[in-house]
Structure formats: C-alpha cells, structure tokens
Amino acid sequence: MVINVKYLKFFNGTTTELECNCSGNPMPTYRWEQNGIELLNQNRIVLNGDTSDKGTYTCVAENVMAPTYGPILPGQSNMSLDINVLYEPSEPKFIINGAQVDNGIFTALRGSNVLIECQSHGNPTPSVYVGHASALQIGGRQLVKNIQDADTGVYRCVAENVMTPSFGPNKTGQSENSILINIKDEVMKSASPSLIGVLLPLLGAGVSLLLFLVTAAAIVWRCRMRYRGKQDETVENPMYISADDIIIDEIVTQKDDTVSM
Numbered sequence: 001m002v003i004n005v006k007y008l009k010f011f012n013g014t015t016t017e018l019e020c021n022c023s024g025n026p027m028p029t030y031r032w033e034q035n036g037i038e039l040l041n042q043n044r045i046v047l048n049g050d051t052s053d054k055g056t057y058t059c060v061a062e063n064v065m066a067p068t069y070g071p072i073l074p075g076q077s078n079m080s081l082d083i084n085v086l087y088e089p090s091e092p093k094f095i096i097n098g099a100q101v102d103n104g105i106f107t108a109l110r111g112s113n114v115l116i117e118c119q120s121h122g123n124p125t126p127s128v129y130v131g132h133a134s135a136l137q138i139g140g141r142q143l144v145k146n147i148q149d150a151d152t153g154v155y156r157c158v159a160e161n162v163m164t165p166s167f168g169p170n171k172t173g174q175s176e177n178s179i180l181i182n183i184k185d186e187v188m189k190s191a192s193p194s195l196i197g198v199l200l201p202l203l204g205a206g207v208s209l210l211l212f213l214v215t216a217a218a219i220v221w222r223c224r225m226r227y228r229g230k231q232d233e234t235v236e237n238p239m240y241i242s243a244d245d246i247i248i249d250e251i252v253t254q255k256d257d258t259v260s261m
Contacts (some may be wrong), residue, residue, distance in 0.1 A: 005081070009166045012087035014049040020059030022077055028061040047083070051123075054085045088173030089122035089159035096179075107182045114144040114151075114181065120159035122173060129158045147183055155179050 010016055020030055020043045030043035035055045039045060043061075047053045058080045065073045094101045095117040108114045118130040118140045128140035132155055144151050156178045163171045 005166065007082045007084070007166070009084045009086055009164065010049065011163065011165060011171065012049050012051060012085050016047045016049065016053075016083075017044065018047065018057060018059075018081070019044040020061065020079065022061045024061065024063045024075060024077075026063050026065070028063040028075070028077070031060050031062075033058045033060065049085060051085050051087060053083055054123075055083060057081045057083055085123065086163035086165060086171075087123050088163070089120040089126035089161055089175040091175050092118045092120040092128065092157040092159050092177040094118060094155075094157065094177065094179045101179060104178070105180050105182070107184055108147050110148065110183045110185050111146050114147050115141065116144065116155060116179075116181075117141045118157035118159075118177075120157075120175060122159065122161045122175075124161050124163070126159040126161040126173070126175075129156075129160075131156060147181075149183065152181055152183055155181055 008016075018032070020032070022028060029041070031041045032039045032045045034057055036058075043059070045057070058078055060076065060078045062077075063075045065075055067073075094106075096106050097115050106114075116130060118128050120126050120128055127138060129136040129138050130140055130142050131137050132142075132151070132153060134156075136156065136158060140157075142155075156176065158174065158176045160172065160174045163173060165171075
C-alpha cells in the first residue's frame with residue numbers, strides 16, 4: 001500500500017513495510033534513519049511491530065550531479081514519518097503503602113490505613129480502576145482508613161484502553177489482576193532474638209557466680225564455727241586440773257582432820 005502520511009499507528013505485532021521512492025538524475029541512493037540513527041542503506045525497511053519500533057523514521061535520498069561544465073553538486077531530499085505502536089495494557093501491579101506486592105496477599109494491622117495503588121502500562125495510556133470486589137473506582141488508587149474486618153477480601157484492578165490504528169477498526173484492550181487483603185491484631189513486642197541471645201549467657205554466668213559465692217560463704221562459716229568450738233574447749237590457765245585430783249584432795253583433807261581429833 002502506498003501512503004503519503006506524516007503519522008502512522010499500528011498494533012503491536014503487526015509487520016509493516018516502509019518504502020521510499022523518488023526521482024532524480026542520476027538515480028539517488030537511499031538510507032533510513034530512526035530518531036537520527038542510521039539503520040539501513042536502502043529504500044525499504046521492515047518493522048515487526050515491537051514497542052521499540054516507536055519513533056521518527058526519516059528516508060534520505062541523495063545523488064551527486066556532475067555537469068560537463070561547472071562544479072559537482074550534491075543533491076539530497078528527505079521525508080519523515082512518526083511511527084506509534086499500539087499495545088494492550090500490561091497486567092496491573094499492586095503497590096500497597098509504597099511497596100510492590102507480587103504474591104497476591106497482603107496483611108495489614110487492624111485499624112491502620114492502607115493505600116492501594118494499581119499500575120499498568122499500555123499505548124495509549126490505559127484507564128485504571130481499583131476497588132473492593134465489584135465496587136471499582138477510577139484513578140488507580142484507593143485509601144482504606146482504619147481497616148476492619150469488613151474491609152478485607154479480594155481487591156481488583158482493571159486496566160483498559162482503546163487502540164485506534166491508522167487503518168482498520170478500533171480495538172479495546174483490557175487486563176486485570178487481584179489481591180487478597182487480610183488483617184491481624186497487633187501483638188506485644190518481645191525482645192529480639194539477638195538481644196535474648198546476649199542476655200541468656202550473661203544470666204547463666206551470673207547464676208553460676210552467685211552459687212559459687214554462696215557455697216564459698218557456707219564453707220567459710222563452717223570453718224569459723226569449728227575453730228570457735230575448739231577455742232571454747234581450751235582453758236586459758238596452762239595448768240590442767242582433772243576431776244580425779246579434786247576427789248583425792250578431798251579424801252586427804254578428811255583424813256588429816258581425823259588424826260587431829
């Protein structure tokens with residue numbers, strides 16, 4: 001098909017052939033450029049409909065004119081064409097509280113605020129709807145304040161666009177994704193495992209030291225008690241008087257008294 005347009009739109013995956021022809025004497029040579037970068041030195045180029053094909057294409061025709069008399073003159077002519085590749089919306093991605101969630105499940109703390117955002121790419125830029133179950137709202141974001149049990153469940157994201165090519169009928173593109181949102185109650189924070197790992201050895205060492213001190217104190221106390229008992233059994237006077245000596249002395253005294261009489 002021969003066309004004379006400045007702007008061309010076609011669907012992603014559509015093979016498109018661009019051909020450039022012009023007259024001149026001598027016959028011109030051709031080259032194609034994309035966004036100012038040279039692609040091919042010929043008058044025809046084939047595009048496969050990739051998104052990378054988007055851009056400005058320029059066909060440059062050149063010749064060199066050498067008259068019999070006079071200087072050689074270069075000749076050049078060019079024409080540009082803007083290519084736009086249309087494609088359906090990509091699968092939407094959920095961004096919750098600023099972080100992308102890829103596993104399809106998100107758990108929030110009861111009573112917290114949850115910002116749900118949905119992103120999708122397409123050409124033209126798709127309209128994005130997000131919401132709880134079938135209650136969708138446009139804009140690609142929804143803020144759930146003070147989330148409770150009634151707010152849990154499946155949240156859907158739908159992206160749509162309408163693609164209008166330069167030739168042929170329009171086409172509607174659509175893509176959808178969903179995520180399950182649960183809630184949990186906040187629990188008391190406990191010491192971190194690393195802190196516990198540090199405290200337990202110290203606590204064990206403290207208990208061992210305490211047992212050692214108690215045992216040592218008991219041993220010292222026993223030794224002191226034994227030593228004090230032995231001191232009590234020792235008479236301060238170095239002379240030792242037995243009970244037998246006392247009895248004998250009494251008998252001798254009695255006898256002396258009898259003789260005297």
